[in-house]
Amino acid sequence: MYLSRAEIDVKNRYKTKDLTHLGAYHNWVEQSFPDEIAAEKRTRHLWRIDVLAGKQYLVVLSEVEPDPKKLAMYAVPGTVITKSYDKFLNQIKTGQLMRFRLTANPTRTVTQPGKKQGRVVPHITMTQQCQWLIDRAEKSGFNLVDQVDVANPEQTATPAFSVVNRDWPMLHRKVGRGVRLSRVTFEGLLRVSDVATFKQTLTQGIGREKAFGMGLMTVIPED
Known part of the structure; x- marks a missing residue:
């Protein structure tokens, strides 16, 4: 890679x-x-x-x-x-603490009456978008951690991550009208829980619209 x-x-x-x-x-x-x-x-x-x-x-x-x-x-x-x-990928270890940056397209599937396939819609609020990442952390090979995990344990825990940017960039496909995609950038701390799965997450991305600038997570070791 x-x-x-x-x-x-x-x-x-x-x-x-x-x-x-x-x-x-x-x-x-x-x-x-x-x-x-x-x-x-x-x-x-x-x-x-x-x-x-x-x-x-x-x-x-x-x-x-x-x-x-x-x-x-x-x-x-x-x-x-x-x-x-x-x-870098080969040096990743279970339990390793890392600072991450992820730009993604948080979405959910809405079931439509009378139709076999649901409709994919973007998460709109910051709370929904953050929950989207929380829901995917464990199955992506990592745990989101609080600052208290590496700082003063007597302090009140602060959020493990934050949204640093949200926007709706335009995408013009070859056919049809242009559409705007929800793009959200997260930053924070994570701890590797499953090395093989985490490496797959780093190399294959998270979420939808990977061809259009979404899903890439990069990390920097903290310890």
Whole structure:
């Protein structure tokens, strides 16, 4: 696995004028793997957009290395970085405390009378969105922990995580009208409970709309 990052050249409006919706970013990611396109054999590419210190970054997780020139298409020159992710994955241990960042599309399925398949609808409130993550933690190989778990145990426990961004970016599909997707970014602390399942979560993502910048969780060890 490989983790790549490129600073988006948002100050160059001419260069990035095409990046007006999630589908354009998806196309940027897919075009960064020309060998897969030529072979007509695509692998899953998880990605998201991060905002750090006023700068925007495209973060991509992939099974093979992206073409650095293609990944630099909309990037600030010299900012494309790709590193092997396998060594980090192989060092994960049960009980390890980590700080995480996850951008996801929290949804639920509503049963419709007279229909076999339910309708997928987004969670709207922050409370619903947080509960969505809580409900998926254990089966994703981790437990959400409180700050008190690593700080002063006499203090009142604070939330294990928080929502740092919520928005509704536009997605234009090839056919039909554009739609807006619920995008939520969570940050906080977790403890690994099942290494195999957790590694699968990191490499395969959480939730829906993975092709359009959702589901990628990244972590940094705290101990």
